[in-house]
Amino acid sequence: MPLVPPVVTRTSTSLADARQRVIRLYRLWQKNVPQIMIDYHLCMPQSVVRAKIRENFEKNRYVSNARTIDVLLLKGQMDFDETLNVWKQYSHVLRYFDANEKDPQSTKYLDKFIEGRV
Numbered sequence: 296m297p298l299v300p301p302v303v304t305r306t307s308t309s310l311a312d313a314r315q316r317v318i319r320l321y322r323l324w325q326k327n328v329p330q331i332m333i334d335y336h337l338c339m340p341q342s343v344v345r346a347k348i349r350e351n352f353e354k355n356r357y358v359s360n361a362r363t364i365d366v367l368l369l370k371g372q373m374d375f376d377e378t379l380n381v382w383k384q385y386s387h388v389l390r391y392f393d394a395n396e397k398d399p400q401s402t403k404y405l406d407k408f409i410e411g412r413v
Contacts, residue, residue, distance in 0.1 A: 299379055306365050313364040317352070320371050324348045327379055334381050335388045347391055 307313035328344050331337070337344065355367055377383050 299376055307361045310361055313361050316368055321352050335385055
């Protein structure tokens with residue numbers, strides 16, 4: 296297992312500094328996709344895992360407050376450490392992939408009644 300540097304809490308001096316730190320974390324995630332797939336025995340293509348990582352970074356693309364970016368960076372680094380050190384269970388990792396892939400729920404009354412959602 297590769298050696299993971301410890302999480303260092305620091306604040307960004309500017310938005311440019313925060314941007315560089317985000318890019319560094321993103322590249323770290325992308326670089327370790329093959330190891331994550333081996334550790335968690337993921338049965339999906341690497342492109343799907345890489346796309347999901349990109350999607351998670353794109354969610355916060357328009358955050359412009361440096362302090363908020365620092366908090367997101369800390370959370371992202373902690374999540375990376377937990378994933379790479381296999382401190383997460385298989386189901387925790389799969390939770391990232393089934394969040395948006397669930398079937399849309401029907402709005403018809405009879406479908407709700409049959410499923411017990413009325």
